[in-house]
Amino acid sequence: MARVPFRLPDIGEGIAEAEIVTWHVQVGDRVEEDQPVADMMTDKATVEMAAPVSGRVIELAGVVGDQIAIGSTLVVFETEAEPAAESDLGPAEPQAPVPFVPSEVEGHATSAAPAARVSTSLDTNGEKGNSDARKVLASPAVRQRARELGVDLADVLPAAGERIKHSDLDAFLKYQGGLKYQGGAAPSAPARTTVASQDEIEEIKVTGLRRRIAENMAESKRRIPHFAYVEELDVTAIEALRQAMNAARGERPKLTMLPFLIRAIVKAAADFPMVNARYDDEAGVVARHSAVHLGMATQTDAGLSVPVIRDAQGFDVWGLAAEIVRLADATRRGKAKREELSGSTITLTSLGALGGIVSTPVINRPEVAIVGVNRMVERPVVIEGRIEVRKMMNLSSSFDHRVVDGMDAAKFIQAIRRLIEVPALLFAD
CATH class of the missing domain: 4.10.320.10 (E3-binding domain)
Incomplete structure (x- = not known):
């Protein structure tokens, strides 16, 4: 029998660690070469790890939610044949690896690890x-x-x-203010005369995509000085155009308001390149893009994802409608490719009928702008001294004030407004 460690390979440029989101095996399982063993999530995508050899699983490197460093042991197999060269089973261990401490994985206990196998420099918790x-x-x-x-x-x-x-x-x-507690035992609380509440508490570990969302949103709010700008749009004319186009669409996908808004963002961004950009605040470099790679905030069962419509300027409204459906479906089924989930230059977010009146969307860092769509409503509007019932909708946008000035942000949204309120301009060269 040979003991074969499988180390987590480099699964993306600049990726230092990945999170365990699913184990497909447990200790004691017999696996075949190329059989899936785990799903690992980075800030870019979820990647399936396959067994490099056939054999029996004897150790797993943690539980769902744990972060594993690139190059650290993910799974240890026991094989009947001699192991392949270690370079075939993943990169060499990093100089400061995350210590491999076998533990319970989804209810199945692994073998206990001798204390001598645990890295002293890391297991002291950086203290005594x-x-x-x-x-x-x-x-x-x-x-x-x-x-x-x-x-x-x-x-x-x-x-x-x-x-x-x-x-x-x-x-x-x-x-901690008292004696060192023993095995979790705590001083007993005094008797209470009131009736205890029937409070049922469900503790849910934040893992996978939900943890990525939490980390990314916190980092965005911490590092980016957001400012919001809200504008009201009269969408009566473009709604009439949309309905007329859908009535004659044939086999083409049904048009929502989103393809028109994306078209407006693309055309407006050509005159305001400072909003179609990515800011590397560590390097102090703003990268302005001539092409619009539009992020489309998409709700999934696991949380919010942002698939990317690459080169959105190259699509007409029918092409945008088809791409929206394709990307949203692939994302919700977990089939979106890694390159389809990264590299956006500006993001559009919409809650559809739940869009409310105003929102303050969080910028998808390292972008510098995000445009949010609110609910469309019919209401009376004064036009040249007379009252008319019009279809109205707000756009709620957020900008990175380090890169985008308030005046530029306002002009950008006003340009979108004009394109939407005079829809013929969307199709003019």
């Missing part, structure tokens, strides 16, 4: 260097949280087993 700290077992997520809170995991005793969990850390933080 005593002997107890070297034996601390905890997931990367627990270690990261402890570091952020300034807690030495050597002072935290697990309530069950050897592995410290978030609940153990919570109990330690709650009672």
Whole structure:
């Protein structure tokens, strides 16, 4: 028998780690070469990992939600033949690898790891260097949280087993003012005379796409000074045009308002290149694009994704309608390609009938602008001294104030407004 470690390969330029989102195997399973073993998510896409050899799974590198560094061991196989050269099974271990600590994976326990196999430099949690700290077992997520809170995991005793969990850390933080608690035990609370509430609490671990969304949104709000601009559009004329075009569409896809708005954004961006850009704030470089790669915020069962209509300026409204349907369907089914989920230069977001009156969309970093579509309503409007019932809709946009000035943002949205209110301009060269 031979022990064959499979290290996480480089799955994207600039990617340092990936998150485990699904295990397709468990310890003890027999797998064949090229059989899927795990799905790994980066900030770009979800990638399926396949077994490089045939054999039995004897170790897994964590649970769903754990981050695994590129080059670290993901799965260990036991094979009957001699193992292939290590370079065939993934890159060499990085200089500072995430320690491989076998744990319970989706209810199936792996074999316990001797303390000597755990990396001392990382398992001390970056705090005390005593002997107890070297034996601390905890997931990367627990270690990261402890570091952020300034807690030495050597002072935290697990309530069950050897592995410290978030609940153990919570109990330690709650009672850290007293004696070091033993195994999660806490001082008993005084008796209460009031009737206990029937509060049922469901704790859901934030993993996969939902965690990526949380991280990206927090980073966008933290690093980008947003400012919002809202404008009202009279969409009566373009709604009439849309309905007339749909009545004669034949086998072509049904037109919504989105293809017209994308067409308007494309034409307006030609005169306002500062909004069709990406800002690398670490390098201090703004990259203005002549082509519009339009991000289209799309709701999926797992959360919000942003597939990209590449070279949107090359489509007519029928082509845009077809591409919207194709990308949205591929994204919701998890079949969108990696290049279809990255590289956007400006984003359009819409909640359709739930669009409300005004919204303040969060910029899809490193872009510098996002345009949000609100609900269309009929209401009375004064036109040249007379009252008419018109179809009205708001556009709510956000801009990066480091790159886009308020005047430019206003002019950009006003250009979109003119194109929508005089729809013939959308089709003029």
